[in-house]
Structure formats: structure tokens, C-alpha cells
Amino acid sequence: MIMSPSETISTLFDSPKETLVRYVEVWTPNEDATRLTLVATQVTGPITRKKPKHKVVSVAKGAGLAGTAWQQKAVSIVHRDDVGQLDRINVRSDHDLTAVLAIPVFFQQEIRGVVVIGLGDGFGAAEIWTRDDRDELAVSASHYAGLESFEFITRYTRFPKGAGVPGRVWQSGLPYLLQKLGHSDSFIRSFGNDEAEIGAAIGLPIGHERGFPASVLLLLSSTATPIASLTELWECEQSAVVDAGMPVARLIGVTRIAGGSVSVGSGSSPEAWQSELLQKTESAGQPLLVTAEEAELPTGAKFNLSIPLFKNDVLRNVLNLMF
Amino acid sequence: MNENRYVEIANLTKAYPNPFGQDIAVVKDFNLILRKGEIVSVIGHSGCGKSTVLTMLAGLNPITSGSLIVDGREVAGPGPDRAVVFQSPCLLPWMTSFENVMLGINQVYSHGTKVERKQICEYYLSIVGLADSMHKYPREMSGGMQQRVGIARAIALKPRMLLLDEPFGRLDSLTRMDLQDVILEILDRERVTTMLITHDVDEAIYMSDRVCMMTNGPEATVGQVLKIPFARPRVRSEVLDHAHYYDFRACLLSFLQKQEHRKAAHVASFSKKLLDAPVEFVEDTVKEPAKEPVGV
Numbered sequence: 091m092i093m094s095p096s097e098t099i100s101t102l103f104d105s106p107k108e109t110l111v112r113y114v115e116v117w118t119p120n121e122d123a124t125r126l127t128l129v130a131t132q133v134t135g136p137i138t139r140k141k142p143k144h145k146v147v148s149v150a151k152g153a154g155l156a157g158t159a160w161q162q163k164a165v166s167i168v169h170r171d172d173v174g175q176l177d178r179i180n181v182r183s184d185h186d187l188t189a190v191l192a193i194p195v196f197f198q199q200e201i202r203g204v205v206v207i208g209l210g211d212g213f214g215a216a217e218i219w220t221r222d223d224r225d226e227l228a229v230s231a232s233h234y235a236g237l238e239s240f241e242f243i244t245r246y247t248r249f250p251k252g253a254g255v256p257g258r259v260w261q262s263g264l265p266y267l268l269q270k271l272g273h274s275d276s277f278i279r280s281f282g283n284d285e286a287e288i289g290a291a292i293g294l295p296i297g298h299e300r301g302f303p304a305s306v307l308l309l310l311s312s313t314a315t316p317i318a319s320l321t322e323l324w325e326c327e328q329s330a331v332v333d334a335g336m337p338v339a340r341l342i343g344v345t346r347i348a349g350g351s352v353s354v355g356s357g358s359s360p361e362a363w364q365s366e367l368l369q370k371t372e373s374a375g376q377p378l379l380v381t382a383e384e385a386e387l388p389t390g391a392k393f394n395l396s397i398p399l400f401k402n403d404v405l406r407n408v409l410n411l412m413f
Numbered sequence: 414m415n416e417n418r419y420v421e422i423a424n425l426t427k428a429y430p431n432p433f434g435q436d437i438a439v440v441k442d443f444n445l446i447l448r449k450g451e452i453v454s455v456i457g458h459s460g461c462g463k464s465t466v467l468t469m470l471a472g473l474n475p476i477t478s479g480s481l482i483v484d485g486r487e488v489a490g491p492g493p494d495r496a497v498v499f500q501s502p503c504l505l506p507w508m509t510s511f512e513n514v515m516l517g518i519n520q521v522y523s524h525g526t527k528v529e530r531k532q533i534c535e536y537y538l539s540i541v542g543l544a545d546s547m548h549k550y551p552r553e554m555s556g557g558m559q560q561r562v563g564i565a566r567a568i569a570l571k572p573r574m575l576l577l578d579e580p581f582g583r584l585d586s587l588t589r590m591d592l593q594d595v596i597l598e599i600l601d602r603e604r605v606t607t608m609l610i611t612h613d614v615d616e617a618i619y620m621s622d623r624v625c626m627m628t629n630g631p632e633a634t635v636g637q638v639l640k641i642p643f644a645r646p647r648v649r650s651e652v653l654d655h656a657h658y659y660d661f662r663a664c665l666l667s668f669l670q671k672q673e674h675r676k677a678a679h680v681a682s683f684s685k686k687l688l689d690a691p692v693e694f695v696e697d698t699v700k701e702p703a704k705e706p707v708g709v
Contacts, residue, residue: 223417223418224417224418224446224448225444225446226446226638239660239663242657242660243639243660243661243664246639246640246641246642246661247637247638247639247640248623248637248638248639248640249637249638250444250445250635250638251442251444252442252444252634253444253634253635253636253637253638254636254637279637279664
């Protein structure tokens with residue numbers, strides 16, 4: 091069974107924990123896919139929203155953070171120190187954000203959108219793993235909030251195909267959510283106190299290159315400041331139902347991080363809000379940022395970010411970050 | 414020749430049949446690439462399959478699937494291009510150390526003159542510190558000295574790859590450190606690509622450019638690779654005093670501890686399965702459970 095919004099979820103948004111993600115933007119391509127347009131913005135937590143120096147509402151390929159992620163077909167990370175870059179998005183966040191990520195979403199080679207995420211202080215990390223000349227994955231860019239021993243050891247860590255969360259995502263081409271990292275045999279990079287801080291890891295394949303993801307984005311979520319108030323990775327399959335000549339995606343599995351704990355469910359009875367979001371995300375075929383006014387969300391939730399993940403022309407997964 | 418991919422181990426798998434006739438993979442999808450001249454340690458718990466990987470690389474143990482390529486050539490069996498040093502030196506007792514080393518040299522340098530071969534033998538025995546013991550028999554030498562002969566015998570073949578299977582496992586600490594330095598000096602000079610199997614995390618850090626951590630079997634594979642950034646040639650005191658030495662050590666120990674927990678959980682689950690499995694006794698023989706065999 092798909093997990094019902096248990097007490098954990100109903101109380102999750104009563105007094106929500108501060109999340110690592112403080113700011114979200116969604117950029118989608120225009121009709122002829124020559125530019126990306128900013129279509130939605132949401133702020134969470136104590137971020138101070140200031141008037142930007144230059145209000146940018148659309149960018150060409152290669153321009154700004156979103157355009158760079160599109161051009162490079164890879165996640166771009168800008169750190170707090172690089173204020174010049176941060177000015178190009180719509181938030182002046184010199185004090186509020188410690189880093190900003192731009193995550194491109196592709197359907198085959200076609201850009202479907204770029205999600206820009208601003209991270210604040212706390213515990214957590216974002217790592218981009220790319221293939222080196224020995225077919226091993228190494229971190230090519232990263233941002234760490236706390237987690238000093240992780241940051242250090244990661245510089246010297248490599249994963250062959252199939253090893254660790256990055257190697258597993260790279261081999262399968264599918265996202266992966268790993269729970270209870272401190273006790274997991276699969277998460278073997280940890281040592282020292284950092285281990286206790288990290289609760290879950292979310293690995294996302296980014297782009298495609300010779301049959302494998304071009305890179306892997308790994309988000310480390312802590313119990314103190316989780317990536318989002320509620321994180322769900324949905325597994326989908328094409329159902330027999332056909333809508334407008336196209337098969338409709340069906341939700342067959344959910345891995346959830348809520349309030350620091352992770353649970354896994356599967357089955358055929360999704361909640362109404364899950365079905366609605368899946369249908370909206372599938373029909374848009376793009377990242378989607380919806381507020382509680384625009385869609386049915388669990389009580390207390392402000393907004394939800396859905397990132398569709400395609401493999402072989404098919405929507406296979408959706409990552410949902412709810413705040 | 415691509416020096417960055419001098420040794421390529423791809424999807425290496427080794428399976429053995431269990432008592433029920435099913436193939437159980439002890440090593441599965443093992444992937445590792447070594448640069449020319451690189452020293453890579455493989456660590457993991459006893460029985461995880463470290464030596465299985467090494468013996469397959471040596472050509473002494475046929476692979477079930479995958480591929481092994483050394484210097485552009487697929488490994489199809491044992492050969493002098495891959496020299497092995499085992500925990501026990503295995504010297505021929507009726508031969509002197511000189512004669513033991515000459516045995517391999519005569520095969521590999523058959524085109525050389527007798528004088529040349531003798532010089533090669535003396536050279537390698539002297540660099541392992543046995544210049545004065547060339548004509549001693551194994552029974553006249555300590556375990557450490559015998560292992561030095563074993564190392565000289567392997568290196569003298571000028572192998573493309575050196576395979577060390579816990580070569581210091583039976584030696585006392587002082588002899589072990591001494592021999593580690595002997596091997597490092599030779600490897601720095603000869604630039605031989607080396608795989609070292611060890612249980613000892615300090616040995617792995619001191620000797621290697623990279624440490625490959627193997628998960629527990631069955632289906633053991635590479636869990637993680639740790640790059641060791643200390644410069645070569647290595648000076649033991651400098652390595653031990655390095656600001657991050659204990660961070661690397663903690664990382665390796667943490668990995669081994671996690672594998673230990675996994676092993677304990679696996680044993681507990683296996684025991685439970687064994688107790689729960691339906692067992693049918695017929696005339697003092699135990700029959701295989703009908704649906705879910707528990708042999709591993």
C-alpha cells in the first residue's frame with residue numbers, strides 16, 4: 091500500500107523544522123526552446139527577500155545559472171562568495187543562502203526545465219559525481235553545510251560502477267534514496283561525528299552520455315535540517331490506461347523522508363494529492379512548483395516541487411520536495 | 414598502451430556451486446582500473462574474496478564472467494608477466510636462495526648468457542638485503558629472510574604486475590616494517606604495477622596509492638576506493654605524522670566495522686533461515702528444503 095498521510099505527515103507542517111533548502115525557482119523552456127523563462131519562485135524559512143539588482147525573467151542557453159546548467163547538461167553550484175552569480179537570480183541572498191544549485195531536467199537530449207535551489211545553513215550536502223578517466227566517479231563540485239569529515243574524505247573517495255549510492259545511480263540510470271545512513275552498510279564514506287548527522291541520501295541521474303548518466307547529483311539530508319519538510323521519491327510505471335492517446339503513469343512505489351525518518355511503501359492506492367501531482371507533472375513533462383492554493387497538498391504544506399526523471403522516453407520517477 | 418588503464422578489471426565474477434548445485438557468486442561485478450606503476454591495496458574481512466580476485470588476476474583461478482586485462486592483453490592463465498608473492502614464500506627446500514631465484518630467471522631470460530643471468534639474480538638478492546645469504550638453504554634462514562627470497566624471485570622476473578597476497582602476514586612487526594620498506598623501494602625504482610592484499614589498514618595506507626575496500630561476500634565487490642595522497646618515496650615517520658593520517662585510518666576502520674555489522678546480521682539471518690527452513694528427515698539423510706535452499 092502507498093503510505094497514507096500518517097500522523098507524522100499531519101503534524102509535520104504544524105511546527106516544521108528548518109530545511110536546508112530555503113529558496114526554489116523553476117525555469118522552463120519557451121516554445122521553440124531557445125530560452126528558459128522563470129515561471130515560479132518560492133521561499134521557505136527565514137530567508138530575507140530583497141530586491142534584486144537586475145530582475146532576470148528569461149535567459150539564453152549558457153547565460154546565468156539556469157542557462158549554464160542547461161548548456162553544460164550538468165548541475166551548477168554557486169557558493170556564497172560568488173555574489174556576482176547570485177545577483178543573476180531573483181534573490182539577493184548574500185547573508186541568507188550559502189549556496190545555490192541549478193539542476194537541469196532533460197527528456198533525452200531535450201531540455202525540460204531547470205530547478206534552482208538555494209541552500210542555507212545547517213547540516214547537509216550537495217555533491218556532483220562525474221566519471222573520471224578510470225571509469226570511476228569522483229566529486230567534481232560540491233557544497234557542504236557542516237559535515238567536515240565528509241567533506242575531507244570525499245576529496246579522496248572514488249566509486250566504481252555499481253559501488254556506493256553514486257555508483258548505483260550511475261549504473262542503473264535511476265534515482266535512489268538511501269535511508270538510515272549512519273547504520274547503512276551501503277553508505278560507507280562516513281566516519282566520525284558526521285555520521286550521526288546525516289539521515290538520508292538522494293541520488294539523481296543527470297543527463298545522458300553513452301548510455302549512462304553524465305553525472306550524479308547526491309543530496310545528503312540531515313535530521314537537524316532536512317533537505318525538505320517532506321521528501322518523496324516516486325517510482326512510476328506506464329499503466330494500461332490511455333489518456334489522449336498516451337499511456338498514463340501509475341505510482342507504484344514511494345520512498346519518503348519525513349521528520350527525519352524514512353519509510354518505504356508500494357501498491358496501488360496513492361493519496362489524492364499524490365495522484366493529482368503525478369498527473370500534473372506527467373502532463374507538464376517539466377519540473378513543477380505548486381502551492382497549497384494551486385493543488386491539494388497535505389494540511390499545513392506551503393508548496394511542493396516535483397522534478398520528473400525520465401529514462402528511455404518514459405517517466406520513471408518523480409522527486410517531490412514539500413515545504 | 415594506455416598507462417591510465419594499465420590493468421582493467423571489469424565486471425569480474427567468480428561463482429562456485431553450493432551443495433545444492435546452485436552457483437553462488439563469491440565475487441560479483443568487481444570493477445577496478447590501475448594505472449601503470451600504481452600500488453593498490455585491497456582490504457576487507459577474512460573470506461570476503463580478496464585472494465580470489467588476486468588468484469584470478471594471476472591466472473591461477475578461472476573467472477566465471479567479466480574480463481581481466483593487463484597491459485592490453487587479456488589474462489588467460491598464469492604467466493611470468495604477473496608475479497605472485499604469497500604469505501608463505503614456498504621455496505624449494507633443496508635449493509639455495511640463489512638457486513630458487515635462478516629457477517625463474519632461467520625461464521624468463523633464456524636468451525641471456527649465463528653470466529648475465531647470474532648478475533640479475535645477484536642484483537635482486539642484494540637489493541632485498543640478502544647479498545650475504547645467497548647460498549643459504551631455506552632451513553638456514555628466518556621467515557623474514559625466506560620472504561625476501563620470495564620477493565627477489567618475483568621481482569627478478571621483471572613482471573608487468575606484482576601480486577602480493579598478504580606477504581607480511583606471518584612476520585613479526587619489525588620484520589614486517591623492514592620488508593614493507595624493501596618492497597616500496599623496489600617498486601619506486603622499477604615502477605611495477607602492484608596489487609596488495611592485506612588486512613592491515615596501516616599497511617594499506619603506508620604502502621598504497623589507493624585502497625580498494627571490498628564488501629563482504631557472498632557477491633563481494635568494490636565498496637569504495639580511497640585515494641592516498643602521500644608523496645613517494647614514502648618516509649614512515651612523515652606518513653605517520655601527517656595531519657590527515659588518522660582521518661584515512663578512521664575511514665578504513667569505519668568501513669571494516671560496518672562490514673562486520675553486516676556480516677553479523679547476515680549470519681543471524683542465515684541462522685534464522687536455517688532454523689525456520691522445513692527439513693525432512695528420511696533414513697538419516699537430510700533432504701534439501703523444497704522451495705528456499707539456505708546453502709550459501
